Amino acid sequence: MFRLLLALFIATPCFAQFLWNGAHLLQVKESLKAKDSPYAEAFRGLESTAKSMLQGKDVSVMDKKHVPASGNKHDYASLSRYFWPDSSKPDGLPYISRDGVSNPELKEYDRETLDRMSRRVQTLTLTWFLGGDTAFAAAALKQIRVWFIDDSTRMNPNMNFAQMIPGRNHGKGYPFGVLDGYSFVQMMDALTLLESYEGYKPADRAAMKKWFVEYVQWLTTSEQGIEESKAKNNHGTTFDTQLLAYSLYIGDRKTAERLIAHFAERHILKQIEKDGRQPEELKRTLAFHYSWYNLSHMLDFYTIARNSGLDIRKATEIQGRSFYKALDFLAGYIGKDVGRWPYKQISGWEHAQKELARDIYRAQAIVPDSRFRHIYTATAKKERRSIFALLYIKQEDF
Secondary structure (H helix, E strand, C coil), X not given: CHHHHHHHHHXXXXXXXXXXXXXXXHHHHHHCCCCXXXXXXXXXXXXXXXXXXXXXXXXXXXXXXXCCCCCCCCCCEEECCCEECCCCCCCCCCCXXXXXXXXXXXXXXXXXHHHHHHHHHHHHXXXXXXXXXXXXXXXXXXHHHHHHHCCCXXXXXXXXXXXXXXXXXXXXXXXXXXXXXXXXXXXXXXXXXXXXXXXXXHXXXXXXXXXXXXXXXXXXXXXXXXXXXXXXXXXXXXXXXXXXXXXXXXXXXXXXXXXXXXXXXXXXXXHCCCCCCCHHHXXXXXXXXXXXXXXXXXXXXXXXXXXXXCCCHHHCEECCEEHHHHHHHXXXXXCCCHHHCCCCECCCHHHHHHHHHHXXXXXXXXXXXXXXXXXXXXXXXXXXXXXXXXXXXXXXXX
16 A cells, blocks of 8 residues: 555645745746835845855755764754753763753754755745746755755655654654654745756656655654654644645645644644643743744644645634634734743743744734734834745735
């Protein structure tokens, strides 16, 4: 059965939209033909970043300083973000938790490299699509081949050593390491856009389909994946959003429909109170950040499903609890000082507020809310020079 599905998925063209909106991008592309386009400054910034990327090197899992416990550098490996050496132990082992404080040793593994790869592919592809210079598409495709396809540099399709904690679990990763794979979700639109680039060959497409079929197989059958799917906080939300995106990419619409049918029961009912609070996220030292973070991934889930023509109406609320009430709860703190927030937020208050405002703008594509009009307007004004404007801001909102 697995081989049959693999053959079917590789043979089926994929033009799904994920987080980006194809119709909007075409409007932006057309607008940029005019010298006075409201998107011109944002595109110049995007193009400048893309040009600097042309001068940079492609990245791969082979770049990391440390070899995972498997002994194979092709296996992705990352350090659990909030774990640090135990200063009371001569060797610092096992590492201990400092929730909300990132360990700089992260850069010695694959997590930041994975993020750079995803951003490279997104930036280069978007610059090519909007501006037409195929040099950017060629560079994006080359990076994809380096990370996923070329034998000497490819990543094996698993996260067996993601977010490992030195001194524990024999060097293996943990279920929450599945979170790292979200960088793949963020690049799915770029990956499918590149299919219209003449340099993207049938062999590239087949190899990418095969990689994600195998990754979904790992995600849904591995110990880490199964345990992460049961999480009752942002981890569970992120798992389902990843599986939704990958399932749609490989053509498995039945899995996508199943995820949507059970989303409200699995996540809204278990994670959101009737007043909009998210108890599991409010326990954290970065309570506002993680409350936003969870809703952001819910919004991604809805956006991906809706852009693929799937009905999300029953996925947003259940038994008096809803995604929108949770959004309302957080929106009440936009523009306020962190001292007004009744829970912990030890750092990153301004950044989390900015990201929340962006997501409130994105949410209007699903259900516009006149109460947030001031946030829509302020976001459009602040973001007019950013990539966010190119991806999401409607021309009439400038």
